[in-house]
Amino acid sequence: MGSKVPVYVRESTGLVKNASLFDAIALNISNMSAGVALGTVGFTLILLPSVSGVNMVYASMIAFALSIPQIVVYSMLSTRLARTGGDYVWVSRNVNGAVGSVMTFAGWTMGNMPYFSLTALSAVFALGSVGVILGNSSFLQLSLPSTTVGSAPVLQFVVATVMILALILVNIFKPSAGFKLVSVLTVVGVVSVVAGILSLVLGGQTGVVNYMNSLNAQGSGLTYSSVASAYTGGNFNFGNTFLVLPFFALFIYPYLSAGPAVSSELKGGGRTKKWNVPIGAVAVFLLVTGAFAAMYYAGGIAFINSALSNSTLVYNYSFNFWTLAMGVSGNSVIRFLLGLGWILWNVQILAYLVIVMSRYLFAQAFDRYLPTRIASLNTRWGSPVTAYMIELGIGVGLVAAVIAYYGSLVALYGTAALTMLYFATVGLAAIFYARKHEKGSSKVIMAVAGALTTVVFLIFDYLFLAYPGIWGGNSLAYGYNVGALVAGVLIFFASRWYHLKRGIDISMTFKELPPE
Secondary structure, three states, rough: OOOOOOOOOOOOOOOOOOEEEHHHHHHHHHOOOOOOOOHHHHHHHHHHHOOOOOOHHHHHHHHHHHHHHHHHHHHHHHHHOEOOOOOHHHHHHHHOOHHHHHHHHHHHHHHHHHHHHHHHHHHHHHHHHHHHHHOOOHHHHHHOOOOOOOOHHOOOOOOOHHHHHHHHHHHHHHHHHHHHHHHHHHHHHHHHHHHHHHHHHHHHHHHHHHHHHHHOOOOOOOOOOHHHHHHOOOOOOOHHHHHHHHHHHHOOOOOHHHHEHHHHHEEEEHHHHHHHHHHHHHHHHHHHHHHHHHHHHHHOHHHHHHHHHHHHHHHHHHHOOOHHHHHHHOOOHHHHHHHHHHHHHHHHHHHHHHHHHHHHHHHHHHHOOOOHHHHHOOOOOOOOHHHHHHHHOOOHHHHHHHHHHHHHHHHHHHHHHHHHHHHHHHHHHHHHHHHHHHHHHHHHHHHHEEEEEHHHHHHHHHHHHHOHHOOOHHHHHHHHHHEEEEEHHHHHHHHHHHOOOOOOOHHHHHHOOOOO
């Protein structure tokens, strides 16, 4: 009898347990992008057909409630199928190997690459906006899109590239430092949001009026009364509030996969795997809901909704949670700290994406779906250098493209429609796993949670596709999604053909869990 041909690249991943429960929670909080959502909400509300009765506090509550089944799915499967790649392993082992491979590659890895580049650029814009707010007009060139006169696209590209490169180098040379960096940035980010909430609550309506007066003195032509009086509608309209739910799906609550994606690197056993998802989700829910509640408390829903849908305030004065809190605070030190927090939220997201995207690439290469070289580890530092280099190449390339063609490529946010479909397949994986492996109440809980997860994300997909003008859906975004799917399918069949010629059937890979 001949020796068995190894299905996996090697008998263990080689990754080291470098991440604590706190690190995993920090990864999940970063994954949910609360700080960036609070800084970009105006760019969504300005596109809605009507903001009458749109209530962002209630919308956050509804969106979080809809995410509870997904929280259950991720918490349960994280303790049962804890492997690098997280939900990729769940889908590929329980739904279908080809489906899991293609959907993860197209819906998660390639789906997040545009977000990676757009977040890098958003960090540059935040840096520029904060510099201007703090009184340095030379920073204006960093805060303006390349389509606007006065911007400095080359400088923007350099700054964004340096940020990406620095984060990748940290993770290459000291993987444990990469996790700790995310944790530190998360602490700063959370503290900055809390500081912003306190600034708004303490400043109240008087602080908001004074802030608007300062903008009027700069030539905005807008006052608190003129903005608030332009609003029509009450405090809550379900239909209009429902239309804004994809905003939370685009940025916040569905993104629970960071901790599970590094499961084999988590210290603390089942406790860490079980609790990192719900703790991170609840923490972000409290932050986001509290931030919107503080805005309404200080400015009133009429003023806030009208301001967030006012093109002059949103485009010319970057009106959002951060700038309002900075303006209301009236303290230069607090303004600086809030501005720093806004910038670091973007860097924090980049830092988590650098880690997690590499783990998805690594896991798929370990299964031989992607070239096995991607699963190689540097013997000295224990880091997947090739995976990081792929991130660097694609990320920097997309940053250059987005800067050069900002008006068109910003629509790549619309690629989230495919990511929603990917999360729907994770729900299916939970159903299939429950049927095969669970018993009693856990079987019912996981199956029901999986079914509800699938339904919720199909609803989100409908909203993304039904309102393309709001959510960035156009031929470019859809073309990117189709291209990613086609590439994923071609890679699967090419890999299967290549390895069959060498006596390895990659379909066998998906019959068992990969080693840790």
